[in-house]
Amino acid sequence: MCLVVLGGCTVITVPAEPPGPVAAPPDRPVPADSGDPTPPFETGPTVPVTLDPVRPFDEIRALWVVRFTLTSEEAVMEMVERADAAGFNTLIVQVRGRADAFYASALEPRGESVQEPEPFDPLALVVREAHARGMAVHAWINTHLVWGPTAPPTSAAHLVNTHPDWLALPKALGRELLAVDPFDRSYLDRLVEHAAANEHAVEGIYSSPSHPEVQDRVHAVWLDVARRYDLDGLHFDYIRFPSADYDYSLGALERFRLWVRAALEPDRFAALDAAYARDLYAFVEGESELWDSFRREQVTTLVERIYRDVKALNPRLVVSAAVIADREVAYSDRFQDWVAWLRDGVLDIAVPMAYTPDASRFVDLVETARDAAGDRRRVWAGIGAYMNSPEGTLEMIDIARAENTGGVVLFSYDWVVGEGAGDPSNPLLERIGRARFGR
Template sequence: MNQKIARVLLASAPVLLIGGAVAGAALRPPAGADPLAAPQLIAPAFAAPPPAAQPMQEGRALWVNRWDYGSAATIRQVMQNAKRANFNIVYFQVRGPWDARYPSRLDPCSPRLCDRLGGVPSWDPLEVAVREAHARGLQLHAWINGLSGWESNNGATCRGLRPSAPGQPNHVLVDHPEWAMHTRAGRPMACPNGEEYVYLSPAHAGVRTHLARVAADIVRRYPVDGIHLDRIRYPGAEFGWDRAALAQFGRDPAANPRDWSQFRRDLVSRMVRETHDSIHAVRKVPLSAAVWPIYDRTRFGWTASSSGIAQFFQDTWGWAQGGYLDVAVPMTYFYVADERCSYRPRRPGQDPNPDWDCMVADHVAGMRPSGRHVYAGVLAGLGRDEMARQVRIGRQRGVNGFSFYFYSSLAELNAFGFLGDGVFREPAVPPRMNWLE
C-alpha cells in the first residue's frame, strides 16, 4: 500500500490493420488470402487507458493537545502545517480533566479557555478547528479524555477545582466527590498526587453516562469526523477500591485477585461500549483510542514493563472484537531497538527501551481478527530520522496508519516539510471502514 501508482500517458496514434489500412480505410484481405474471409486486425499499437489511479489509503493522524493552540490564528497555523506534511486526520483535544475547550452544557469551561474553571467562553476552538480542517481536506476528530478527572500536579491546580460561574455546569468532582477513584486503602485519590490526575471510578454509572453524553453531544452539534478517547484506563492496579465498585463486586478482592482484575477491566470496556453506542445513536463516525503501548508484556517475556490489560485494565483488542472500537492508536513512544523485541537501554544510564517494532507488530496481530485498524504511535521528539524509520517499518508490518505525538514537537523540529517531502510525499486518504457503511 505504500507504492506510488504511476500514471500512464498515452500518445495519440492510428489503429493499424492487416495490409497497413488505418481506421476509416477500406478493408482488403492480404495477397493470397481467401477473399471471402473476414479481415483480421493487428493488435492495437497501444493499450486502453487503465482506470483512474486510486489514492493511497493510510491514516496519518496528528495529535494536537490542549496546550498547542490558544487562538483562531494558531489553529489555522496548525491546520496549514498539518496539510503541508500530508497528514489527513487531526486529533484535536477539546476535553482534558473533565473540562471543555468549547461551549458545553455538560462540562465546565476549561481555565485555559475561560481563565477560570466554569467561566463563559468568548469563542469556540472546536468550531474553528472543524472549519479550518475541512477547508484543507483534513478530517477533524474530537479528542476527549476519559477517566482523568482533575489535574493534580500541584496545590495551586488542586485549588482551582471550585464551583462554576452562575448558570454554568459544575465539574463532576464538585458535585460528586464520591466519584473519585479510591486507593487500596479505601481512600479517595489525593490532590496533589503522583498520578497527574485525580481519576474517576467507572463503577459509578454516572461517570460512564457522563462521558457517553459528552461524546454524543459533540457529534450532534459539530460536523466532526470521529471521536478520539484518551486516558480510558485506571492509573494502576492499586486503584479502584471505592464503595460502588466493592458493592458491585460483592467479594473480597484480596481473596479473588483474578476476578477483581477482570471486574475492573470489564468496567472500562463497558465505558467504551456505552460511549460508542451513544455516538452511533447520533451518527456513525469512528471511535479511536490512544492505548497503552504494551498490550500484554508476558507475550515478550518482559517483566519490568507494564501491560495495558493487566496493570491498567485496558482490553484494547477485546473492544475491537466486540465491535465498539474502530482504531487502536498505541502510544509506542520508543525507539526501534537494535535487537528486535529487546527491552534494554539504548545507551548506558538510559531508561529501558521496549522495541517499537515489536510492540507495533503485536498490536497489528492482536487487532487482525477483528478487522479493525491500528495507527502506530510515533513520538516526534525522537527526531526526524527515527520518525521516517518507524513509518517505513510500520508499513512493512501492515499498520493502517500512524499518529504523531505531538504538534508542538514537530513544529520545534520544523519537520512538516520533512514529512511532506519524504515518507508522506504521496498524499493519502484515511482507510475505509466498511463496517461503518
C-alpha cells in the first residue's frame, strides 16, 4: 500500500469465568522473561509521519492477496497480471500467515502450502513483476495469530512447537492449564481443542502480546523483510488480542502484577499480592481497568517500536494496519487503539475492515475512521467483497470515493477470482476493473 500524499515530512497532531479461584501451581517458577514492563503512562509526544511514499497514487486501488496464491510461480504471475489489467495499483501480499514465511526467511519455517522448492521466493517474484508494471507492493504480516484451529504445524521449527510458552491462554482454560507445563503436549492439545470448539469466536492459536520474546520475534520479522526486499510498505494484521478473554497465561499474569505495582497505593498492592498467592487472577480481577490498559499498552508498544525502526531504515516505507472498524470494539475488546496510533504518529495508514453487506453501516464505519484519522489520505476503506454481491462491492467503492477516503482495499483477490468469480465470460475482478477503474 502506498501513502497517497505528495510532499515531505509532516507532524500529525492530530467467554465464561472459571468456577472459583485459580490457585498458584505448586513448585512452578515464574517464567524468567517476566520482567518489569513500563507502567501505564500517557502516550508520548507525536512523531514525524513521512508523507513521501515510494509510489504515490491519487487513489489507492488495492487487493489483499492471501498466502495461498503465493504458492507457485504460475499463480503469482497470474495474480499480478490480472490485478494490473483490472486497474489495481497496490498489492498487499500475505508473507507471514501463521508464523510461517512466504518469502526467504531464516527466522521462521517456509509456509507449508508453498509448492515450489527453494530458491523460489514468492515475495521477491511479486515485487519484481509488480514493480515492472508500476504497481506498489506491501508485505502483509500477521502479528499474533500464529496457527489455525487445527492440528499443530508439521514443522518442528514452528514457534507453536518450539515455544508453547509463548502462546496466549484463554481465561476458560486457566483453571486447567496454569498448573500444566506448557511443554507438556497436553497443554498445546487443549489450546487447539479450545480453538476448534470456538471457531465462531477466535480464529485459532494466538501468541501472547505481552511476552517479550514474542515482541522480539515479530519485530525481527518486520525488520528482516524491510531490509531485504524492495517494498513500498509493510502491513500489520492481527495486531490485537483475540478477545477480552485473553491472555491469562502465567507469564502474562505475572507481567501484569509487576507492571501494575507503580499504579497502586502500597497497601492496595500488598492486599492484592497476598490474594495472588492463593488466586492468580487476584490482580486482573481486582484491577480490571488497569488490566485492560496493560493489554492495550502491550499492543501499542510493539506498534511504536516497529514503526520507529522501520522508518529509521527507510522513511518512505508506508506502515499500515488492517484494524477492527468499530472503534469501541477495537479499543475495549481487542485492545487495539488504532485511533491513538494515527494521532500519535506511529501508524501511517489505517485500513478499517468495514466488512458488511449493509451500505449504511459501511458509510458509518468509513466516516468514523476518516474523522478519527483527521486526514482522509490516512484511511483506506477495507471492503469485504466476500460478503457482498458484485453490485454491492461496486457500490462500496463508490461510497469510499464519495466519503473522500484515500482509496479502497478489497478482501480478497483469492475470493474474487475463486469462489466469487461468477460468470467465466465476465469474471468479477475484470468486471470491477471495467466498471470502476476504467479498464
